[in-house]
Amino acid sequence: MADITVSLPDGSTRQLPTGSTGADLAASIGKRLARDAVVAEVDGRAKDLDAVLLDGETVRIVTVQDPMAAEHLRHSTAHVLAQAVLDLWPGATFAGGPAIENGFYYDFELPDGGSFTDEDLIRIDARMREIIAADQPFERFELPLDEARSLMADHPYKQAFMDLAANGDDADGEVSSSDAFGDGVISFYRNTPEFVDMCLGPHVPTTGRLANFRLMRHGGAYFRGSEHNPMLQRIYAVAFPTAAELESYLTQQEEAAKRDHRKLGVELDLFSFPEEVGSGLALFHPKGGIVRRLMEDYSRTRHEEAGYEFVYSPHITKADLFETSGHLDWFADGMFPPMELDVPETDDAGDRTDGTSYYLKPMNCPFHILIYRSRMRSYRELPLRMFEFGTVYRYEKSGVIHGLTRVRGMTQDDAHIFTTKEQMGDELGSILVFVLDLLRDYGLDDFYLELSTRPPGKAVGSDEEWTEATEALGSVAESMGLELVLDEGGGAFYGPKISVQTRDAIGRTWQMSTIQVDFQLPQRFDLTYVGSDGERHRPIMIHRALFGSVERFFGVLVEHYAGAFPAWLAPEQVRILPVADPHLDYAHECAAELRGHGFRVDVVAADETLGSRIRRAKGEKVPYVLVVGDDDVAHRTVGVNPRGGEVERNVPLVSFAERLRGDVESKS
């Protein structure tokens, strides 16, 4: 009866009756495999388990334990979400619903322009669990385009996907999981007589296989991600193959919420955003001010050692400068509107006179260029490295402002390096080493790099320049031995860039530093240097920010450390608590001695119980609490209560000072 032979991943073969499916194969191998099977991978392509196998195919059964399984489970759960919403909102229509990292989403348009509420998510969740309990099959079928259109007659967004496919215009399609287009036919999956979704598949055999999901939030989303399209209502969910994975994800989310720098910023009295100042404009309080100053001071020291020269530039400048730089052509939307000085008015003769516009600077580069251009430059001066903590202002759209990580006023640790073409490769290499070194000192040591190449369409600079710069960046990136992700066409029009992505203590990634090659500005400002041949040459400019912005980096550090800054950055390193009033003088003596070593120390007198004062110090995440009582006064010792450690009694003050010195020097 064995009419077909299929190969298995271990190289063995298996014979099955003609017409057998992936599910049949799994069942023939083992009960457990059949139970855990999600989809079949046939000759490297994922297919439904009930797809008929052909002679000679290589088949792998993808089980819930397989890393590939999650994507299919998520996507299948998205269909259940769609069915639930279409059930509950007669007249609603749906667009796309792909699997994404950790889960999936689905976009809908509700009748009369409605939108979802938090309560709706509860109803939808309940309906989804009914659908899952009903163990509905996912039945695949295919239709020619015209029949597909009439089946989806009530669903304009599905029609739009068909149009895109018919025009072959799906190149940029982010919403790709809904393209259900094979060779001139369109595939669908039917769960019930009423519910059919257009989809390429594959899916799990039945809805009963789905369980471990949670609807997370709802929000608006433009159709196909373009602000020129209608806004749909999106529901996000997370989903995992097992309940344990779902649980662990949700726990991690709670942990992340506890680290939120906006929350900790208030609790630890670090910074605030008063409504009176304006959206996206931060005030740093004294404690935040200490942390920030320490970050900046250390950065200055390291830049000085690395051969950077320090420059300063004003916050506002005449419009002409940004005309020349091109900012007003391509960045005007991101700039605050101009201040009109010497306002145009009618002069004595009745003619209008022109005023002068000043702009808040959105970037520092034009100023550094003017410093470069202030006199003739020799090749002997290059590479010339200019550094500034430059405060810039950008008119970010109101919906994007977010704590310290997205603001309207920020200070960049900005450097511009002018090099010869020949020096560029070496210089890029040493910049990258410098950047990564410094980030490690701030406690971030898990990186990957992203290389953004020439954007399609118009870009400044010759092909040779782009190739040369991109290759230089690429080889420098590779020499770091770090993971390198290619961001094809993601560069600015004036040059390619490397961005450093860092993972924090709980695995989230943040874009930090960028290193960008610029062919554009040296041309626009006609920058030159005199080479050894006595001729003038055009330098290349490298833009480089390490923190990105001091504000963002500050926010990332708060979250990375969950507010518990290492001793070298902590606003208050030591808090000394006398057990009772008679020990107060000794506490102050200890404080004076530690301050003499350059440590930041406070004393809190015994107005409250010791337990209460310790609790407060712990809440404020002070690295060391020292308790001093009778024994300590007698022997010049302290009781050391370290953050996250065990209490030690009778520690000589000098030993403690050494310990703290060690923490500070090792930045731990």
Next chain:
RNA sequence: GCCCGAGUAGCUCAGUUGGCAGAGCAGCUGUCUUGUAAACAGCAGGUCAGGAGUUCGAUUCUCCUCUCGGGCUCCA
């Protein structure tokens, strides 16, 4: 900018057919003098984000503005 939601004491939050504004913590003043994560008592604290409107009367209902949160788009 767009879709949705929210804004009550420094912080976390109560407050319904529209009728004088509430708690805990923090703060201040006393008392307590404490050996490692919450002593006790009292006091003070508010134009209920701001502005218009409806109403005899608005924290509550309507509209506008500002700010914040979750998304989209964008980005350091």
